[in-house]
Amino acid sequence: MSSSDKKTLFQKIWDAHVVTSIPDGPDVLYIDRHLVHEVTSPQAFAGLEKRGIGVFRTQNTVATADHNVPTINQHLPISEPLSRFQVDKLTENCRKFGVNLYGLGHPFQGIVHVIGPELGITLPGMTMVCGDSHTSTHGAFGTIAFGIGTSEVEQVLATQCLMQNKPKTMRINIEGELANGVLSKDIILYIISKLTMGGATGYFVEYAGSAIRSLSMEARMTICNMSIEMGARGGLIAPDDITFEYIQGRRFAPQGEKFEEAVAYWRTLFTDEGAAFDVEYTFDAADIAPMITYGTNPGMGIKIDETVPSLADIKEESNKASFDKSLAYMGLHPGEQLLGKEINYVFIGSCTNSRIEDLRLVAQFVKGKHKAPNINALIVPGSKQVEQQAREEGIDQIFREAGFELREPGCSACLGMNEDKVPKGEYCISTSNRNFEGRQGPGARTLLASPLTAAATAIAGKITDVRELI
């Protein structure tokens, strides 16, 4: 193989999906799977209607309701009229256009990025899109998956294709062994703190290295999920035996001989030795500690035992106005220690950390303990299937005894489109992906951290270094 034949994993998948290229313009990319939810689709379906056309490939399209759904009494009609209208609109559109919908009440309903993998809809080597920036989650399977806007949702519904410029490629290697108490959430918060929130804009990122290869599929999803928080179009990880084991037997995955045939193909999906990336970084896993954010973007993260930096410590990426504005919003000041700070809200959920593995990890930690009296601890599973599994494993009982509130599945307090919001001025340790101003409700102050840090904080009633407890 000559050096020019050597391809990155990203290039292999991209090249296999180019229908045609426009000279001096974008490629026309074929999309294998299109995930749809209620917030970013109504205007797209209305566009099809206006043009008098249908959904081009309904069998490539899967819809669910997640952003607006309440997390209690899901068997009742949604009480908030606008949310109810948007969810009803999705149901109506899916019926009219023949799209498969896992809506409220369906045993497969859940957060769009949780149900794709658990149902075997997400498979290696695919192209996947959704009108949601965290579509990057599916990259954990060695899939080109990225978020799109509503006009692009309409393009894909109409033609199963998307006009896209090929992004640049970046590889991030994490080498070595992770310390005890350090989760994949800490890895990605650490990477974003190093690269800053615009540091990967224009790139598609491949995560590699021994620390990444050692992770479970669900831990890999957490990393790919937050690729967008450093501006990346998406993140991906080469599929391996851990991937194939996860997929085998899932509802919509190929079965039997088809599965073996697929695995043989999936084994060709890796970056060739010597293939060139536009940028490459390598970090030492041993340098990663439990992380926490102090500011109003996911790049403003520190190791949990560090202090809030001062402007002088900040690299060129954040200007003085944004940094001061951020700390003023958070009610924090430079040099402040976050460890030991009393906070009142804990949210465990979102497409970043609401999978069964996250719930198991938290349950294992809180078993036999009880949350501190000042804490409101909300746990929201990512899907009906996760909820069901938690019940079967007795995890629901553990949470109840520990004083945690286990809700019904949905996006919940990650972005507060439903009733689950953090009050103005209150601090919340959140396992979600964004700490933007007002993200969890107007005036809410979000500190992003791993599920273990969230659990330890819930028990202690103050920000806690989980390494001291395990």
Add this chain to the structure above:
Amino acid sequence: MEKFKKITSTAVPLPIEDIDTDQIIPARFLKATTREGFGDNLFRDWRYNNQNNPKPEFVLNNPQYSGQVLVAGKNFGCGSSREHAAWAINDYGFKVVISSFFADIFKGNALNNGLLPVQVSEEFLATVFAHIFADRNTELEVNLEEQTVRITGTDLVEKFDINQYKKTCLINGYDDIDYLLSLKDKIEAYEKTSKYLSLVDLKQEVEA
């Protein structure tokens, strides 16, 4: 989509970096099912207090500044992919956003809606801000055909990049869907030859 060739307008300065789409249009306003009316809630939480009264310190509430051009700090439009952000900026009356860096998805969403994102150098952005703050009547001329942005009445001008395909679309008011629909035969031919599609039986999904 509306055609875009050239505009000359005063500008609204917003010198903040990393403005995310949650600030441009908070999630609670995403429940509409049409594209209209989002301008009322553009920068809602920066623009209004809890009692829904305008905050006088925010630039959109400052009668001194107006115009069809929004000038913002680096990394504009990061975060959520919500196209509602581009709709809100458009609906409010802006035709151009100038910054030294844009998030990818926002840039694509803007271009798909006839809102022109103009990426300039850090130095030129600083010059533009300085001129606007020195004189609020400063006009900017944004010429898409020439790919230039000029501070009118001065020789301060900078060229900007834009994908040539997108440029043609904007100038003519075309959108991507019309073009893609014309490729139906090619798309169907691709489907027949795709090795990948032969591996996965797509039909099994609809039966669920």
